[in-house]
Amino acid sequence: MSSNKRFEGSSRYVATKDLQMAVNAAIALEKPLLIKGEPGTGKTLLALEVAETLGMPIFEWHVKSTTKAQQGLYEYDAVSRLRDSQLGEQRVHDVKNYINRGMLWEAFESDEQAVLLIDEIDKADIEFPNDLLRELDRMEFYVYETGEVIRARHRPIVIITSNNEKELPDAFLRRCFFHYISFPNKETMQDIIEVHFDDLKGSLVKQAMEIFFEVRQVPGLKKKPSTSELIDWLKLLLAEDVAPEVLREQQASKAIPPLYGALIKNEQDVQMLERLAFLARREGL
Numbered sequence: 170m171s172s173n174k175r176f177e178g179s180s181r182y183v184a185t186k187d188l189q190m191a192v193n194a195a196i197a198l199e200k201p202l203l204i205k206g207e208p209g210t211g212k213t214l215l216a217l218e219v220a221e222t223l224g225m226p227i228f229e230w231h232v233k234s235t236t237k238a239q240q241g242l243y244e245y246d247a248v249s250r251l252r253d254s255q256l257g258e259q260r261v262h263d264v265k266n267y268i269n270r271g272m273l274w275e276a277f278e279s280d281e282q283a284v285l286l287i288d289e290i291d292k293a294d295i296e297f298p299n300d301l302l303r304e305l306d307r308m309e310f311y312v313y314e315t316g317e318v319i320r321a322r323h324r325p326i327v328i329i330t331s332n333n334e335k336e337l338p339d340a341f342l343r344r345c346f347f348h349y350i351s352f353p354n355k356e357t358m359q360d361i362i363e364v365h366f367d368d369l370k371g372s373l374v375k376q377a378m379e380i381f382f383e384v385r386q387v388p389g390l391k392k393k394p395s396t397s398e399l400i401d402w403l404k405l406l407l408a409e410d411v412a413p414e415v416l417r418e419q420q421a422s423k424a425i426p427p428l429y430g431a432l433i434k435n436e437q438d439v440q441m442l443e444r445l446a447f448l449a450r451r452e453g454l
Contacts, residue, residue: 182218191348201327206350209395216286230272238300282323298341376416402431
């Protein structure tokens with residue numbers, strides 16, 4: 170059965186109306202919620218906040234390039250069992266001692282409805298999503314070593330994130346409710362900043378945001394700065410007590426912003442901004 174609870178954002182997470190509707194639609198339809206968006210737009214944090222605000226436990230499965238779908242169900246440690254048999258251990262007679270539960274198993278066995286996060290699913294092999302279709306559809310799986318069928322006591326709220334590094338299979342997409350987290354506009358970004366800072370000067374925020382959005386609009390950037398990087402940059406500006414006037418002067422001269430290492434993450438983008446700043450100064454002469 171679907172949950173009667175509804176997600177409406179929280180004091181720590183600014184969720185747009187569209188995002189709230191997407192979460193609640195996925196819950197009502199009992200489908201996994203597939204969330205895409207630029208890195209740093211709060212995809213993973215969304216699952217944590219859904220669990221927190223709805224009062225549910227959360228099980229987090231962070232996918233890597235080497236992750237296999239079977240690991241989300243369980244793993245059978247045959248090597249340990251063989252070693253124990255050679256040592257004459259009594260536990261070797263019960264195969265359950267060598268079954269390591271995965272995050273799907275843990276979520277299925279939860280005493281209450283839980284949130285299951287499958288984070289960055291696009292990092293894994295292309296067959297990874299298809300290998301989970303049956304389990305996510307039927308909310309059950311078979312353990313071959315013990316002959317058990319593990320069924321979900323309560324259907325978990327499944328939230329799947331993707332950075333769009335590779336295309337996901339159509340069969341998998343059909344079974345999900347999809348939402349793309351658009352990059353925040355200036356008004357939403359202001360709300361996000363207010364969540365993270367209590368006493369930030371309005372003039373500093375205004376100047377920092379103008380520089381931030383200008384940098385994001387530079388054509389040809391290899392990696393645009395994200396929301397999380399703006400938050401880090403503001404923390405550094407506060408820690409170093411950088412005055413709003415300094416940012417205003419930097420912006421007027423089109424110089425590269427102070428403490429740019431929080432915003433720019435590779436040397437090609439730094440060199441591009443330096444060239445643009447040089448050209449802007451020449452044109453101003």
